[in-house]
Amino acid sequence: MTDVLTADDPLYEELYDVRREAEAVGNFIDVDVMPRLHALRAQAPVHKGRVRDLLGLPGHDRHARAVGRQHYTALTYEACEAGFRDPETFSNRVQGHDNPAGEITMGILEMDPPMHRAYRRTIQPKFLMPEALDWWRRRTIDGIIERLIERMARGDRADLNLDFCARIPVYTITTAIGLDGDDALRFRHAYLNSTSSSRNVTMADRIANGRIVEDLLLGLIAARRAEPQDDLISFLLQSRLMVPGQEPRPLTDREIMTHAKLVMVAGGGTSWRQMGITLFALLTHRDQFAAVKADRALLDDAIEEGLRWNPTAPYFYRMVMRDVEFHGHHIPEGSVLELCLGPANRDPARWDHPDAFDIHRPRLTNMAFGLGTHRCLGMNVARVEIARGITALMDNFPDLRLDPDAPAPFMTGGLEQQGVSGLPVLLR
Template structure:
């Protein structure tokens, strides 16, 4: 079942995995090429600016998080200032990422939690995302087989769009298989989830409710099936874990808590890794000297991945709620304000990196912010790294003459201020 769906020409791929269309669907599309130089100018003027970055730049209004709407914003653009905010979870809270819910549920799970609750819930799932598991269970259970099938599919043609034919498919089916969903449910699940949130643009409330019901019914049915018959998958793993919170007795996760974990993993893992994979391939295909170096020494792939994360992180802005009045880089910031943490601008801060706008996988290794820092450092970063590593290795193994298609438009960065990726990656395989 998975094999058939994995290689099918499903029109939902073009709907869900076109970076520009994705941005337009949530109403936050920008001209990345003209906006980013202006952001870098702002960073050179001051580490923190009062106001929404979109307002400062004269961009159309867009509220990424419901709880951020109507609040005073501050835009944080240097590495040092972003790091200071990430390291102070007590003052700068992740609760801004929540969504209103009549039942009072935390619909975004650990994304909207702060310590100590965040720590307790994260520990129930984190063991499955450590690097030994990414290199072991995730590779053998999911990644290697998926990559092999996609390489076989692409090998039947002379040309491919790596964005749609490869990058879009690896993460979504990696996560789908790991959770335990059937292959034919993957795209429908993602489509339903994206059309159930408050950020869904031009989607009626009735349609959002209908899609939210599809998401919940799909996951709760899967959890029920695993109660009756555990399998070697992430849902079964979560059913066997214990939640330990301060002052409470250890207990199993509820079905709805497991569902929230699964939604987060499915949407985050299937919705960001594909863009970052495309960015890494874009960087190598447009820097032929570095691509040739990688061909000669595959150990350099890890360096290329890290530099791609620094050079163009696919999620360049994170948000934090200010929990108390504080002084922060020359500003008195009142409780209830919102910080916009510019990971993208911070990753190109010339105070930290020489020639920051250049993609150079040989540069000295310094921690970048693509996966965040501190308490909320990305849960799935190890799996994402392994996915990208295996994907690039397989391409170079089977298509050593891989190159951009000169008959196709040149690729470029596109998307919204808040999520970015490459326009397309049309290549010649031989």
């Protein structure tokens, strides 16, 4: 029987190419915008206008609900932190899609307190750090990494982007939800081709792919209702939604499905790119790579510095729910505030030499996983995936280094999602 985790599958190259992913949604950029962002931040913490317009980049409508509204762009750590920590004024409901039934399509991503808090509590216990270090490692992460290391050990070369980073998160999440391993790529491919952001997919194909996703998940929910197992779907079936002023109740099948979609897509995408960014940083800073190999206590510092240096999702939007005075601007209700956490993570008012990757710098909170109400649900699982993955590479391939005969890797992608072009390495 084929091991789908370690098999050669052309879907990996289709689904895990950062540039291709950005081109598919229409937000690819091929310039380093950080120098211009530094100059804008030096002028003012907040600017009127979209960040893309301020940078002279082609337009891209990330959220349908943001189209046609006045935008403001926050660039400093202080301004972005204020936006993240005030969900009553700066709402996440800018995400999602308006529909005649008023259905929530993005789950907790488009909710504000108290609904957000109530729904998040139905799933968050499975994503706390003790669970990440125990249940997730035991149930998924460690076994997946072991099988991938065994596969790569058969050769002398690998592309860590496709052979390692892409495979760990998608199979971790798939297995944790309760799907069979061979459904992992099929699910991700179908979901990515079911959304309105997929420019190269016809409406008929979007609808067909949407049905594949829903049939897969609703079938799994029905199976787990009949026979619970040790997985996330079974956990959600036992959870109770406690909205203030309402009687506690079980989640509906569609609410469970929306939770599952979120963790499948977010967990299989951001973790893949961020793991690649961390490895790229270490492999191109050989002295720091050597320091981490010699003292594994530095690995957490390296992961946090990678998150600060190049967060894979560096820009977020918020809907302004009331007129507000904000860092020198009167922002009217109905506007959109763009929280530029990538530039905020390189704010020289907070970090010395912020463009440098330096695992030895003082540890300060960064915004790679957001802050406040919508701080990333899966951040603990992502940290454990990255830490266990890099540890396994260092343990098994002590001479790991970039392949000098292959194209040098570089950062690429869209303004709104960044990653590494590839990670060709020599294992011995």
